[in-house]
Amino acid sequence: MVNQSAIPHINQTAVDICPVTPGSDQSGLVKVKILLRFIFLFVWRKGRVSRRGICLVGLCESGKTLIFSQLIYKKAVESFTSMKENVGVLDIANKGALKLIDIPGHERVRQRFFDSYKNTARGIVFVLDSFSLNKDIRDVAEYLYTILSDPVVSSNRPQVLILCNKQDHPIAKGPQVIQSVLEKEMNVLRNTQTNQLEAVAEGGNRKSFYLGQEGKNFEFADIRSLRVEFAASSAETEDLENLKKWLQSVA
Amino acid sequence: MLDFFSIFSKGGIVLWCFQGTSQIFTSSVNALIKAVILQERTGQLSYDHDNVTLKYKLDNEFELVYVVAYQKILKLSYVDKFLNDIHMEFRDAYKNELQLQQFGKNFEISEMFTSILKSAEEWGKLQAAAPKVMKSFEESQKSKKTVASMIERKGDDKENKKVKKVEIKVPDVKIPEPINVELSEEDLIQQKRREFAEKMAAGKNKSKPTTEKLKSPKAASKKSKESRVWPLGGAPKDMETLDYTKDKDLGESPLPQQAVYLPDPKAIGTLQGEVRDMDFESESEEEEEDVEERGKNDYVPQQVSQQKKKTGIFSLFKNLVGSKTISEEDMAPVLDKMRDHLIAKNVASEIAGKLCDSVAAKLNGKVLGTFESLANTVKASLTESLVQILSPRRRVDILRDVYESQKQKRPYVMSFCGVNGVGKSTNLAKICFWLIENNFRVLIAACDTFRAGAVEQLRTHMRHLNSIHPPEKHGGLQMVQLYEKGYGKDAAGIALEAINHAQEAGIDVVMIDTAGRMQDNEPLMRALAKLIKVNEPDLVLFVGEALVGNEAVDQLVKFNQALADYSASENPHTIDGIVLTKFDTIDDKVGAAISMTYITGQPIVFIGTGQTYADLKTLNVKAVVSILMK
Numbered sequence: 099m100v101n102q103s104a105i106p107h108i109n110q111t112a113v114d115i116c117p118v119t120p121g122s123d124q125s126g127l128v129k130v131k132i133l134l135r136f137i138f139l140f141v142w143r144k145g146r147v148s149r150r151g152i153c154l155v156g157l158c159e160s161g162k163t164l165i166f167s168q169l170i171y172k173k174a175v176e177s178f179t180s181m182k183e184n185v186g187v188l189d190i191a192n193k194g195a196l197k198l199i200d201i202p203g204h205e206r207v208r209q210r211f212f213d214s215y216k217n218t219a220r221g222i223v224f225v226l227d228s229f230s231l232n233k234d235i236r237d238v239a240e241y242l243y244t245i246l247s248d249p250v251v252s253s254n255r256p257q258v259l260i261l262c263n264k265q266d267h268p269i270a271k272g273p274q275v276i277q278s279v280l281e282k283e284m285n286v287l288r289n290t291q292t293n294q295l296e297a298v299a300e301g302g303n304r305k306s307f308y309l310g311q312e313g314k315n316f317e318f319a320d321i322r323s324l325r326v327e328f329a330a331s332s333a334e335t336e337d338l339e340n341l342k343k344w345l346q347s348v349a
Numbered sequence: 350m351l352d353f354f355s356i357f358s359k360g361g362i363v364l365w366c367f368q369g370t371s372q373i374f375t376s377s378v379n380a381l382i383k384a385v386i387l388q389e390r391t392g393q394l395s396y397d398h399d400n401v402t403l404k405y406k407l408d409n410e411f412e413l414v415y416v417v418a419y420q421k422i423l424k425l426s427y428v429d430k431f432l433n434d435i436h437m438e439f440r441d442a443y444k445n446e447l448q449l450q451q452f453g454k455n456f457e458i459s460e461m462f463t464s465i466l467k468s469a470e471e472w473g474k475l476q477a478a479a480p481k482v483m484k485s486f487e488e489s490q491k492s493k494k495t496v497a498s499m500i501e502r503k504g505d506d507k508e509n510k511k512v513k514k515v516e517i518k519v520p521d522v523k524i525p526e527p528i529n530v531e532l533s534e535e536d537l538i539q540q541k542r543r544e545f546a547e548k549m550a551a552g553k554n555k556s557k558p559t560t561e562k563l564k565s566p567k568a569a570s571k572k573s574k575e576s577r578v579w580p581l582g583g584a585p586k587d588m589e590t591l592d593y594t595k596d597k598d599l600g601e602s603p604l605p606q607q608a609v610y611l612p613d614p615k616a617i618g619t620l621q622g623e624v625r626d627m628d629f630e631s632e633s634e635e636e637e638e639d640v641e642e643r644g645k646n647d648y649v650p651q652q653v654s655q656q657k658k659k660t661g662i663f664s665l666f667k668n669l670v671g672s673k674t675i676s677e678e679d680m681a682p683v684l685d686k687m688r689d690h691l692i693a694k695n696v697a698s699e700i701a702g703k704l705c706d707s708v709a710a711k712l713n714g715k716v717l718g719t720f721e722s723l724a725n726t727v728k729a730s731l732t733e734s735l736v737q738i739l740s741p742r743r744r745v746d747i748l749r750d751v752y753e754s755q756k757q758k759r760p761y762v763m764s765f766c767g768v769n770g771v772g773k774s775t776n777l778a779k780i781c782f783w784l785i786e787n788n789f790r791v792l793i794a795a796c797d798t799f800r801a802g803a804v805e806q807l808r809t810h811m812r813h814l815n816s817i818h819p820p821e822k823h824g825g826l827q828m829v830q831l832y833e834k835g836y837g838k839d840a841a842g843i844a845l846e847a848i849n850h851a852q853e854a855g856i857d858v859v860m861i862d863t864a865g866r867m868q869d870n871e872p873l874m875r876a877l878a879k880l881i882k883v884n885e886p887d888l889v890l891f892v893g894e895a896l897v898g899n900e901a902v903d904q905l906v907k908f909n910q911a912l913a914d915y916s917a918s919e920n921p922h923t924i925d926g927i928v929l930t931k932f933d934t935i936d937d938k939v940g941a942a943i944s945m946t947y948i949t950g951q952p953i954v955f956i957g958t959g960q961t962y963a964d965l966k967t968l969n970v971k972a973v974v975s976i977l978m979k
Binding site for chain 2: 112184202287296298
């Protein structure tokens with residue numbers, strides 16, 4: 099008699115423990131799926147969060163190393179042509195630390211250093227010399243084009259700031275003028291870069307990245323995957339407010 | 350009298366700087382960095398810019414550079430010592446900050462600098478003031494020979510002379526010679542004893558290992574010269590022994606009888622059926638063979654040392670764990686192997702040597718991480734250097750430049766020069782095809798007025814290209830035109846007329862095809878320089894074939910020099926770019942690309958990979974370097 103009343107109770111508790119009765123492998127499958135989803139979310143978020151790098155790129159003599167030293171060492175230093183990258187940590191109020199990387203501008207080494215740091219880039223600061231832009235416009239535009247059309251950059255989608263440095267010069271151009279000049283140059287570059295010859299030992303498929311919209315003149319706003327902003331600064335007179343504001347927003 | 354001294358990090362941040370005069374040295378130091386260090390010529394430690402000589406020292410442990418600048422006319426002897434001393438002092442004083450890379454600190458080393466400079470100057474004065482010390486007897490050449498060998502006696506055997514030669518080849522030893530007259534056999538014994546003593550003394554000998562390797566076994570084997578018996582020569586007294594007449598009594602002849610050929614029964618029947626393939630040798634075996642064959646290199650390595658045989662288990666562990674500083678002796682064997690590998694891949698031997706010296710200078714003193722092996726570090730550094738050399742120093746975008754000239758309403762002028770038979774006309778046609786595909790009109794100037802059929806060849810190309818891109822497709826304009834004036838005329842004049850014609854007709858590009866010429870041929874090089882000077886082309890392309898080996902160095906140096914010397918202007922227009930042709934024929938021996946870019950510093954603009962119009966490619970730096978290092 100005791101057994102008879104106890105059995106349904108035991109059955110009930112058994113049901114409580116294993117809620118899904120028709121085959122235990124289904125419950126196992128669901129659990130595995132939930133676990134996988136957590137792992138995926140964790141890795142994805144970790145990937146996003148771990149990208150804390152800000153790359154300072156630009157041509158030679160544009161002022162990158164000076165900006166780097168002013169942000170990291172809080173003082174202006176003299177500098178020569180960089181042969182190697184400079185890496186420093188920048189603390190942003192309330193938002194943690196950013197890794198600032200100053201990549202040498204010399205044509206022969208810049209691609210190599212940029213390739214090693216572009217994966218960790220949360221933001222890219224392209225420094226250009228506002229004063230000598232007329233002479234260097236083709237080199238500046240080609241470098242900018244290479245960076246913007248880089249496949250890793252397009253997939254990671256860092257924020258891009260084009261910093262018009264050396265504004266302390268009386269006849270330096272302002273950011274809006276520089277933006278329009280660059281847009282015209284990039285427009286021409288779109289056609290020439292996509293019509294370049296295939297490289298040797300590449301094996302057929304060449305990814306030609308067409309920036310902006312076809313049929314329309316090139317505008318920075320058209321690049322859907324990246325957000326490009328312009329700002330003015332002057333490293334000589336320590337006027338880096340715009341840059342600091344941008345860094346705050348990126349962090 | 351140093352004008353300038355500075356310590357800066359490899360990232361460009363100046364740690365300390367001394368300026369003796371008001372002259373600004375920034376541009377000189379930047380030129381040094383760009384020309385020497387970034388061009389992988391770190392093997393040479395001094396550089397001249399304007400009137401200033403710059404000497405530098407790399408500190409690879411803390412990633413610093415020490416630079417000294419002084420007037421070129423002064424020949425200061427103490428600069429190297431000064432650099433070494435201040436390197437040591439600075440390093441010891443600021444080791445902690447340097448390890449943490451705190452370059453923002455204020456480094457106050459003026460007293461250190463002045464004291465070291467003073468001591469170095471005094472050392473220099475002492476060196477100059479000290480009278481030139483005469484060589485001691487031990488150091489002289491005479492002590493190497495025995496007295497007996499120097500005495501010339503009539504009727505001496507040739508043996509003595511051979512012994513003398515053997516002694517000179519043996520490396521120098523500072524053991525005083527006993528002065529007594531001895532016979533040749535005792536000379537030999539003495540010499541043997543000396544060699545034995547050397548081996549026991551052990552020490553690094555500074556002689557070239559290659560000569561030692563090769564010549565000592567030979568010296569060891571040939572003790573005396575045996576007289577050679579010629580079958581058809583000989584004195585009358587040998588008549589009997591050399592008589593091979595049939596009816597001679599065989600028992601009298603001392604020479605062996607004519608060999609009776611007995612077939613080897615084992616070999617019969619083994620090669621039946623198909624001929625079998627060669628045995629496949631593994632790669633390492635082949636490399637070792639190459640090393641042995643290449644015992645006598647044209648290029649002699651600068652750092653030479655004997656390999657210390659590391660025995661014991663503990664050294665193995667020491668290599669794996671713990672920080673180890675790389676020294677030149679450690680790197681020498683690895684670099685030798687790398688150099689031979691590069692030479693096997695058709696890099697010119699001089700260039701391979703310079704590259705290895707540059708890598709050695711960059712890695713000397715560097716601290717290895719805990720699980721890094723020396724070979725991998727050296728290989729990685731060499732790969733980096735190769736990528737750096739092949740990367741273009743300036744922007745290479747011909748379409749953009751043509752577009753720019755189009756806007757300025759003048760033609761873009763390209764000229765092709767090179768030695769005979771490299772593929773100038775063929776690749777000119779290919780580039781022409783690429784340009785007309787991009788909607789630019791081209792005028793070909795036939796300035797090869799020497800080779801038979803040159804003009805007809807270009808005419809055929811023109812017709813062919815025009816049929817591929819007929820005028821109807823391009824608004825009634827003929828895409829390719831040919832400007833020729835037959836044979837025997839002056840090339841520079843034809844080019845000038847061609848450019849004027851292009852200007853009037855609104856043609857976008859002018860391509861000047863010149864005759865092939867050897868780099869040593871002075872009148873032809875003059876003619877080429879005149880053509881370049883008179884016409885001022887936008888792009889001077891040197892066409893070189895990828896099959897060329899060490900010749901590439903000679904060709905490019907002489908072409909560049911000719912263009913610079915014979916142009917009689919202050920800013921001569923030298924070679925702007927390289928076209929590498931016949932790339933499909935070389936399989937994986939792509940070293941010519943490295944040789945050419947290293948010599949000129951100019952980028953490879955085009956690569957020709959075949960005979961049809963579509964066989965034109967650009968350089969993929971990473972792919973070529975990976976093929977080279979495989």
